[in-house]
Amino acid sequence: MKPPYFIAEVSSNHHRDLQRCFEFIDTSAAIGCDAVKFQLFRIEELFAPEILQKSEMHRKRKQWELPVDFLPDLAQRCRQRNIAFSCTPFYLEAVAELEPHVDFYKIASYELLWTDLLKSCASTGKPVVLSTGMATLEEIGQAVATLRESGCLDLTLLHCVSGYPAPVAQCNLGAIETLAKTFGCEVGWSDHSVSTSVVSRAVHRWQASMVEFHLDLEGEGDEFATGHCWLPEPMKNLIAEIRCSFEADGTGEKVPTQAELSDRDWRADPIDGLRPLSHMRVGYSG
Numbered sequence: 001m002k003p004p005y006f007i008a009e010v011s012s013n014h015h016r017d018l019q020r021c022f023e024f025i026d027t028s029a030a031i032g033c034d035a036v037k038f039q040l041f042r043i044e045e046l047f048a049p050e051i052l053q054k055s056e057m058h059r060k061r062k063q064w065e066l067p068v069d070f071l072p073d074l075a076q077r078c079r080q081r082n083i084a085f086s087c088t089p090f091y092l093e094a095v096a097e098l099e100p101h102v103d104f105y106k107i108a109s110y111e112l113l114w115t116d117l118l119k120s121c122a123s124t125g126k127p128v129v130l131s132t133g134m135a136t137l138e139e140i141g142q143a144v145a146t147l148r149e150s151g152c153l154d155l156t157l158l159h160c161v162s163g164y165p166a167p168v169a170q171c172n173l174g175a176i177e178t179l180a181k182t183f184g185c186e187v188g189w190s191d192h193s194v195s196t197s198v199v200s201r202a203v204h205r206w207q208a209s210m211v212e213f214h215l216d217l218e219g220e221g222d223e224f225a226t227g228h229c230w231l232p233e234p235m236k237n238l239i240a241e242i243r244c245s246f247e248a249d250g251t252g253e254k255v256p257t258q259a260e261l262s263d264r265d266w267r268a269d270p271i272d273g274l275r276p277l278s279h280m281r282v283g284y285s286g
Helices: 018-030 049-054 056-064 068-080 092-098 115-122 137-149 175-183 196-204 232-247 258-266
Strands: 005-011 035-040 084-089 104-107 128-131 155-160 186-191 210-215
Touching: 005 018, 018 035, 018 068, 018 210, 018 232, 035 068, 035 092, 049 056, 068 084, 068 092, 084 092, 084 115, 092 115, 104 115, 115 128, 115 137, 128 137, 128 210, 137 155, 137 175, 155 175, 155 210, 175 186, 186 196, 196 210, 196 232, 210 232
Parallel strands: 005 035, 005 210, 035 084, 084 104, 104 128, 128 155, 155 186, 186 210
Antiparallel strands: none
């Protein structure tokens, strides 16, 4: 087993500022992420008119939209930083707008039921990552079937708890194994807990091959106050710790390691039970 693939989710913390977007890309690469992900939505195609008419809070999310003309620059910056570029489409035309730029599509939990979006992403032939928050196993099964029937050959399912933040006691990490056994594809964890213990458990106990997490730069992003976003330094430390832990696995062959070789002769001699072995005692000078 290899270390998980880490995805930094920028979400709506970018302030519609291209330079700030670049900062997210640069920071994600610097802390050890494999990919950075944005969201592409228009509120008029995200919420029903009845909601927008009555809810000022939802109308204000217009300020969170990522400008489409940022996409080429974001993709280029990712290539420069040797990090994959992904984005979540939230309207059908977004799939085509993203296709020349993204390395893979990410479909959000809230769009899991939208068959037309699933088909559109799958038909591009690009890898698809699907979050499964709030969904039943039957609903996930229908989404997986739609994706596969529509041409998706590279699918990763992320177990997700769509609470912001997600209570640790409700993370239900065992569902990662359920997804793997049921659907026979790569599985992972989309984190809203901001808990090092939860992320580590998802990787080491439940073999999450992918970890997605929400990132903010300094606590001034639009979504940071909700409590589900990581800051760079804690996540940098966690990624480094998890990757280092995989180095400890070794080959599994039980042989003396390089670090042990100099001490082998200092074991108790079976003749008298004293250290070191008898051949070392002759001419010993301290």
